[in-house]
Amino acid sequence: METIAVIFILTGLLFDLGGTIGILRLPDVYTRLHMAGKLDTLGSLCLLLGLAVVNAIPLGTAELFVSGKILLILILVFITSPTATHAMVDAGIKAGLTPWRKGDMRR
Amino acid sequence: MEHLILFASVFLVMLMMLSLYRTIIGPSTLDRLMGMNAIGAKTTVLILLIGFIFGRIDMFVDIALSYAMLNFIAVLTASRYFQARGMRKRDSNLRVEE
Numbered sequence: 001m002e003t004i005a006v007i008f009i010l011t012g013l014l015f016d017l018g019g020t021i022g023i024l025r026l027p028d029v030y031t032r033l034h035m036a037g038k039l040d041t042l043g044s045l046c047l048l049l050g051l052a053v054v055n056a057i058p059l060g061t062a063e064l065f066v067s068g069k070i071l072l073i074l075i076l077v078f079i080t081s082p083t084a085t086h087a088m089v090d091a092g093i094k095a096g097l098t099p100w101r102k103g104d105m106r107r
Numbered sequence: 108m109e110h111l112i113l114f115a116s117v118f119l120v121m122l123m124m125l126s127l128y129r130t131i132i133g134p135s136t137l138d139r140l141m142g143m144n145a146i147g148a149k150t151t152v153l154i155l156l157i158g159f160i161f162g163r164i165d166m167f168v169d170i171a172l173s174y175a176m177l178n179f180i181a182v183l184t185a186s187r188y189f190q191a192r193g194m195r196k197r198d199s200n201l202r203v204e205e
Binding site: 002033055069083084 | 138168
């Protein structure tokens with residue numbers, strides 16, 4: 001049980017590190033939104049699943065209820081984080097930001 | 108296990124400081140909104156880690172759930188407002204529709 005939790009938590013931290021590096025390095029708003037949407041969502045999901053497994057190690061009734069609440073947070077993040085990313089991309093398109101092409105300067 | 112929880116908390120705070128760089132000097136308004144969304148998604152996990160450190164996870168899981176919902180509503184409202192208002196004139200590569 002503890003080994004599964006450690007593997008999930010370290011995987012989530014690795015995905016969050018990759019998302020932050022993508023936010024800092026890439027040249028455009030849309031590429032940065034791509035990185036932030038995918039990698040932050042997957043990193044948060046892995047971290048929440050690992051914390052639910054950590055909480056369910058003593059296997060009591062109260063611990064199982066709290067792990068169910070953590071799984072409810074996981075379902076909410078899984079639905080709402082791509083929706084927020086899509087809303088931000090839609091705002092950029094409707095406000096008139098053109099996408100980056102090869103040869104442009106970094107913005 | 109306590110050492111792993113503490114390491115994950117410090118690592119997430121360092122990543123939030125790196126995202127704050129993009130929030131402060133992002134060229135456009137959308138960059139700043141994206142940085143705040145990334146910080147909020149990490150804060151939802153960080154509240155749960157603080158609950159594990161204090162030993163009161165029953166209480167902190169409700170706070171984390173409320174924070175996740177509030178962050179989602181804030182990002183939706185801000186993106187709707189900025190797409191109606193348009194970006195600032197200082198941004199490069201802005202299509203001027205006449």
